[in-house]
Amino acid sequence: xxxxxxxxxxxxxxxxxxxxxxxxxxxxxxxxxxxxxxxxxxxxxxxxxxxxxxxxxxxxxxxxxxxxxxxxxxxxxxxxxxxxxxxxxxxxxxxxxxxxxxxxxxxxxxxxxxxxxxxxxxxxxxxxxxxxxxxxxxxxxxxxxxxxxxxxxxxxxxxxxxxxxxxxxxxxxxxxxxxxxxxxxxxxxxxxxxxxxxxxxxxxxxxxxxxxxxxxxxxxxxxxxxxxxxxxxxxxxxxxxxxxxxxxxxxxxxxxxxxxxxxxxxxxxxxxxxxxxxxxxxxxxxxxxxxxxxxxxxxxxxxxxxxxxxxxxxxxxxxxxxxxxxxxxxxxxxxx
Amino acid sequence: xxxxxxxxxxxxxxxxxxxxxxxxxxxxxxxxxxxxxxxxxxxxxxxxxxxxxxxxxxxxxxxxxxxxxxxxxxxxxxxxxxxxxxxxxxxxxxxxxxxxxxxxxxxxxxxxxxxxxxxxxxxxxxxxxxxxxxxxxxxxxxxxxxxxxxxxxxxxxxxxxxxxxxxxxxxxxxxxxxxxxxxxxxxxxxxxxxxxxxxxxxxxxxxxxxxxxxxxxxxxxxxxxxxxxxxxxxxxxxxxxxxxxxxxxxxxxxxxxxxxxxxxxxxxxxxxxxxxxxxxxxxxxxxxxxxxxxxxxxxxxxxxxxxxxxxxxxxxxxxxxxxxxxxxxxxxxxxxxxxxxxxxxxxxxxxxxxxxxxxxxxxxxxxxxxxxxxxxxxxxxxxxxxxxxxxxxxxxxxxxxxxxxxxxxxxxxxxxxxxxxxxxxxxxxxxxxxxxxxxxxxxxxxxxxxxxxxxxxxxxxxxxxxxxxxxxxxxxxxxxxxxxxxxxxxxxxxxxxxxxxxxxxxxxxxxxxxxxxxxxxxxxxxxxxxxxxxxxx
Numbered sequence: 001x002x003x004x005x006x007x008x009x010x011x012x013x014x015x016x017x018x019x020x021x022x023x024x025x026x027x028x029x030x031x032x033x034x035x036x037x038x039x040x041x042x043x044x045x046x047x048x049x050x051x052x053x054x055x056x057x058x059x060x061x062x063x064x065x066x067x068x069x070x071x072x073x074x075x076x077x078x079x080x081x082x083x084x085x086x087x088x089x090x091x092x093x094x095x096x097x098x099x100x101x102x103x104x105x106x107x108x109x110x111x112x113x114x115x116x117x118x119x120x121x122x123x124x125x126x127x128x129x130x131x132x133x134x135x136x137x138x139x140x141x142x143x144x145x146x147x148x149x150x151x152x153x154x155x156x157x158x159x160x161x162x163x164x165x166x167x168x169x170x171x172x173x174x175x176x177x178x179x180x181x182x183x184x185x186x187x188x189x190x191x192x193x194x195x196x197x198x199x200x201x202x203x204x205x206x207x208x209x210x211x212x213x214x215x216x217x218x219x220x221x222x223x224x225x226x227x228x229x230x231x232x233x234x235x236x237x238x239x240x241x242x243x244x245x246x247x248x249x250x251x252x253x254x255x256x257x258x259x260x261x262x263x264x265x266x267x268x269x270x271x272x273x274x275x276x277x278x279x280x281x282x283x284x285x286x287x288x289x290x291x292x293x294x295x296x297x298x299x300x301x302x303x304x305x306x307x308x309x310x311x312x313x314x315x316x317x318x319x320x321x322x323x324x325x326x327x328x329x330x331x332x333x334x335x336x
Numbered sequence: 337x338x339x340x341x342x343x344x345x346x347x348x349x350x351x352x353x354x355x356x357x358x359x360x361x362x363x364x365x366x367x368x369x370x371x372x373x374x375x376x377x378x379x380x381x382x383x384x385x386x387x388x389x390x391x392x393x394x395x396x397x398x399x400x401x402x403x404x405x406x407x408x409x410x411x412x413x414x415x416x417x418x419x420x421x422x423x424x425x426x427x428x429x430x431x432x433x434x435x436x437x438x439x440x441x442x443x444x445x446x447x448x449x450x451x452x453x454x455x456x457x458x459x460x461x462x463x464x465x466x467x468x469x470x471x472x473x474x475x476x477x478x479x480x481x482x483x484x485x486x487x488x489x490x491x492x493x494x495x496x497x498x499x500x501x502x503x504x505x506x507x508x509x510x511x512x513x514x515x516x517x518x519x520x521x522x523x524x525x526x527x528x529x530x531x532x533x534x535x536x537x538x539x540x541x542x543x544x545x546x547x548x549x550x551x552x553x554x555x556x557x558x559x560x561x562x563x564x565x566x567x568x569x570x571x572x573x574x575x576x577x578x579x580x581x582x583x584x585x586x587x588x589x590x591x592x593x594x595x596x597x598x599x600x601x602x603x604x605x606x607x608x609x610x611x612x613x614x615x616x617x618x619x620x621x622x623x624x625x626x627x628x629x630x631x632x633x634x635x636x637x638x639x640x641x642x643x644x645x646x647x648x649x650x651x652x653x654x655x656x657x658x659x660x661x662x663x664x665x666x667x668x669x670x671x672x673x674x675x676x677x678x679x680x681x682x683x684x685x686x687x688x689x690x691x692x693x694x695x696x697x698x699x700x701x702x703x704x705x706x707x708x709x710x711x712x713x714x715x716x717x718x719x720x721x722x723x724x725x726x727x728x729x730x731x732x733x734x735x736x737x738x739x740x741x742x743x744x745x746x747x748x749x750x751x752x753x754x755x756x757x758x759x760x761x762x763x764x765x766x767x768x769x770x771x772x773x774x775x776x777x778x779x780x781x782x783x784x785x786x787x788x789x790x791x792x793x794x795x796x797x798x799x800x801x802x803x804x805x806x807x808x809x810x811x812x813x814x815x816x817x818x819x820x821x822x823x824x825x826x827x828x829x830x831x832x833x834x835x836x837x838x839x840x841x842x843x844x845x846x847x848x849x850x851x852x853x854x855x856x857x858x859x860x861x862x863x864x865x866x867x868x869x870x871x872x873x
Contacts, residue, residue: 144401145409145422147468164362165355171760245754245809247800249761257760265422266413267348274754274809276349311408318402 003134003301006085006103007110009328014112014136016103019085021050023101023112026331033087035114036098037062037177040331050074050082052089054097054212058177061204074099076125092116093127094283095178096209102130110134111297117282118289119151122189123182123214127293135299136326139307140284140336141262142315148262148286154279155186158258161277162236169232169252170277173241173259175336176202178283180238181209183260184216186281187236197222197232199239199248224251241273262286262336282336291315306331337466339367340375340440341473347379347486351756356486360494364521373516374444378477380491383515385444386452388459388478390416396460400425417475424463424471437465441516443474489587499524504541504728507588509533536580539573539588540607540657540665541728545718545735552736553699561719562669563694563702566737567652568627568715568829569613570634574651575658576602583612594636598649601687606679607658608651609726610691613713615650617686622650626713626872627843628831651688653680654718657726665726672726706738712872715828716740742826743868745770746851746859749821750779752799754809762792763799763811766847768823769838771861777815778838778862783825786846795821795850817857824849830868840865 007016013025021031028045035041035051037058042051044063049056053073060067074080074089076099089099092114100113111132118127141148162170174180180202187196195218198206206216222237232252243249244257259275262282270278285293290312294302302323304312309325316323343363350356364372377383397406397420406423413419438446446458459478463471489503492510496503501524512533513520522528571586581602583592592599595612614625614633625647632647633639656676657665664672673693680690694717696702706717716739724734747768755764765784769777787795798821802814814820826848833841840862 143409143412143423144405144425145413145419147422149468245761247761252760254757255760257756267418268414270349272808274351274756276351276756278349308408308412311405314402314404314408 001106001108003108003110006105006108007112007134007136009326014326014328016082016085018105019082019087019103021082023103024114024331031082032068033101034059035092035101035112036094038095038115038175041114044068048072050080050087052076052097052099055099057208058097058205061208062177088130090128090130091125093118093121093124096124096181096212096214098124098178100127100130102132108133110136111299112136113138115140115284116293117285118293119148121182121283122185123178123209129293129296131299132297133300134303135294135297135301136303136305137290137294137312138284139290139304139309139312141282141286142290142304142308142312144287144311146262146265146286147288148265148282149280151182151186151281152190154260154281155183155190158187158236158277158279159190159192161256161258162234165256166234168234168254168256170236171244171249171252171255171257172236172238172279173244173257173261173275174202174238175261176240177205179260179281179336181206181214181216182283183238183279183281184219185214188215188217192236193217195220195235197235197237199237199243201240201243202238222251284336291319294321295319337437337440337443337470337473339363339371340378341469343375344379344473344476345469353490356490357494357497360491361498364495364498364524369518369521370445370516371439371441373518373521374440376491376495376517377515378440378444379486380488381480383444383477385447385478386450386455387480388455390479392456393417393420393459393475393479396420396456396463397424417479418472420463421468421472421475424468426464437467437470438462440473440477443477444515447478487587488589492587495520495524499526502729505530507539507541508728509538510588511535511539511582511584511590537575537577537582537607539575539582539584539590541588542571542573542586542609543655543726543728543735544586544730545720545737546730546732548719548736548738556699556719558696558698558702560721560723562673562722563696563705563717563719564654564691565694565709565714566716566718566739567611567613567624567691568713569611569630569652571609572612572651573607573609573657574598574602575607576604594633594639595649596639597644598651598687601684604679604683605660606656608653608676608679608688609655609657610651610653613650613652614647615652616648622685622689624650624652624711624713626831627829628872631831649687652691653688654691655726668723668725669720670722702738706740709740714740739828742828742848743830744848745825745827745864746822746854747780747825748777748815748856748859749795749799749813749823750777750815752795752811752813755784759792762796764792764796766795766823768825769815770859770865771857772838775817780836780838780840780862780865781825781827781842781845783823783845783847786826786848787850791847791850815856818855820856822851822854822856822859823847824851830865830872832869838862838865840869 014023022029023033024041025032030047032046033050037055042059044067047069049068049071056071080087085105088102092098092100094115102111109132111130115138116127174183197220256276258277260279260281263269264278264280302316303326305326305328313323346359409423410419492506493503495506512535519531523530573584581599585591614629615622656679719736721734747770750769751767752763753765755762767779767782769779772778803811805812825845827842827845829843
């Protein structure tokens with residue numbers, strides 16, 4: 001069989017005709033397989049959802065327990081039969097619960113990797129390359145300029161700034177699922193054990209990570225009840241970046257705005273957002289990691305989706321690997 | 337290189353002036369000679385090294401990576417040095433942690449000892465030994481591409497604060513110093529003597545005035561003061577000594593290169609304080625151009641023959657600081673003024689004249705003259721104590737500026753941008769517009785001060801409740817004939833500008849008053865601003 005008979009792009013998302021299911025559909029479908037809990041991949045309103053138990057928990061936290069008609073948890077490495085195909089979930093290293101989904105029939109295996117990063121992350125299982133005929137890769141940071149520095153070094157830059165500016169509150173922009181908990185864990189691993197203050201939007205997911213055995217230390221709500229304005233001097237406060245332009249930010253003394261994202265690699269991006277301390281911390285593979293992953297997986301063919309497809313396709317062509325862009329709509333490349 | 341790279345990064349991302357001052361002081365404190373001196377020279381644009389051209393950098397990168405991939409990257413990043421710094425493929429494959437990375441001093445000293453032809457080869461070898469921030473700093477250094485919004489004044493203030501000396505002491509010395517400034521730093525750290533300015537035609541720190549307050553007049557006797565027009569040009573100092581002539585800005589930057597027509601006409605030994613204007617002889621007198629004429633000559637590294645012809649530079653003298661070997665700064669103003677008149681009478685009248693003194697017996701009489709200046713390029717009057725010596729800085733009670741009333745217009749708030757630091761969480765920077773056609777507002781300026789903290793809260797609330805669209809940190813605000821917020825905007829001057837959509841640019845605009853009472857439809861029209869410009873021209 002041809003790979004296109006096993007998975008094809010449709011408006012709703014990537015569709016498997018012999019299994020009659022979608023992977024990460026952007027609108028409600030009868031049967032959905034979900035790679036991870038970020039909102040552009042995991043939406044409410046499907047008839048039946050198959051995902052890792054963590055991803056199902058995260059969807060329930062975000063959308064309520066009744067977000068889907070029925071749910072089924074997929075164990076990592078467990079082979080699950082859906083009609084005429086088998087599917088297997090493998091760790092993707094992106095956020096807690098994130099998985100690549102291998103779809104197989106008649107000896108043809110396609111791996112839809114979702115979003116992934118190969119480097120170790122203390123808050124989720126590490127990415128595993130899975131041999132396959134077709135590897136579907138993301139391309140969020142698929143340009144040679146994106147080479148993420150070590151996250152621990154970036155955290156050191158944050159901590160140095162905190163000690164240099166003891167009168168200012170450091171507001172660190174983090175997306176609420178994954179980035180927030182990883183940054184907190186990295187701050188703790190760097191030996192910083194003072195209380196960290198978090199925006200209300202982070203609370204439930206931080207609680208959930210804790211319940212899954214990921215210790216985040218002393219987290220307190222960044223509310224004025226927690227103290228007068230001066231009490232936040234020298235403190236680290238984490239919140240979604242959108243909150244920083246909001247009235248919420250006024251409670252802090254002389255805020256220093258930081259943002260932990262792979263996009264912070266590009267100066268103009270940081271300046272546009274008014275970021276004073278850009279931290280290049282990403283939950284996606286960088287350019288070198290995309291290339292290394294493709295080499296490690298060594299697929300017969302690469303399909304490239306969401307991001308800078310043309311550059312990664314070019315790289316594959318230069319290295320004698322068949323590749324083509326897969327035009328899927330609805331995934332935000334900003335979400336890092 | 338990495339300490340320097342860190343400094344550049346932090347300076348680039350820090351909006352606050354005080355934070356920049358403290359970053360620079362920290363750097364001077366913690367980084368040894370000669371590196372700190374070369375960094376200082378680089379950010380003060382005082383470093384003379386053979387430059388590497390952008391085309392040579394493109395050649396370097398194309399020998400290392402696929403042109404198509406580089407093209408995608410450059411399109412995305414938009415800055416050549418930054419793209420190369422990020423995408424440079426190291427031969428060894430490791431990105432950071434190399435311990436043989438060249439330091440700033442090594443880079444600068446090697447380049448200074450090399451020819452222009454050797455530049456690209458050296459840069460290539462260094463790029464291999466540096467990490468991305470180091471590569472970025474290197475590339476900006478060799479292309480001379482620093483644009484960090486750091487004024488030379490701010491750099492000198494940082495040095496002054498670092499050494500706990502007065503900033504005018506730094507300004508006075510600055511042009512006699514050369515990188516890496518070891519003598520300057522040893523003096524500032526208290527381990528060496530104050531450097532002697534051995535350079536010819538040094539800068540003499542400028543005396544500045546205070547804005548006069550209505551209540552000041554009661555305390556001041558008109559008989560003790562002299563007055564002259566305040567010209568709307570730029571304050572400069574022309575000095576010449578031992579055949580070397582220089583033109584300095586009021587902060588001590590040497591701007592001679594941009595005004596060769598004026599500098600060539602300096603045929604004296606001494607130092608004059610005055611106003612740089614565009615003016616030419618006409619009908620037996622001098623015809624003085626507007627500030628926008630002068631703008632044709634400002635902020636240019638080189639000047640064309642056409643600019644020299646159409647906008648000749650002219651020096652209107654206010655004061656004489658040095659006459660040959662004689663330092664006049666301790667003498668009273670009245671005496672210096674007599675010496676000035678005699679001094680200027682011997683200079684080329686096509687390039688130099690003396691600022692006219694205004695006779696007056698009472699403050700009311702002076703007020704009347706201020707209210708009716710003969711030219712639009714006059715922006716008020718200066719009041720100077722006859723007995724005052726020439727003191728550097730802004731001494732109290734000696735010189736006063738009494739500016740004409742600002743121009744006022746009513747404009748409509750169109751966009752608001754979030755502030756930084758203490759203004760985080762507030763929409764505090766405003767773009768305002770006037771009517772071009774009924775129903776069509778065109779932005780004419782931006783202002784971010786002039787209002788009180790309470791007013792900021794009110795405007796912020798208005799912005800949030802009337803947002804139409806958001807673009808990153810900017811909100812577009814509802815603005816139509818019947819709904820919208822009117823600002824009374826005050827500004828010091830206005831001129832035509834091809835860079836602005838409206839074709840006009842204001843100088844020093846600020847919010848004078850909030851006009852909650854005024855329907856936006858009654859705000860000013862673009863024609864009104866254009867008529868103001870016609871009046872000035």
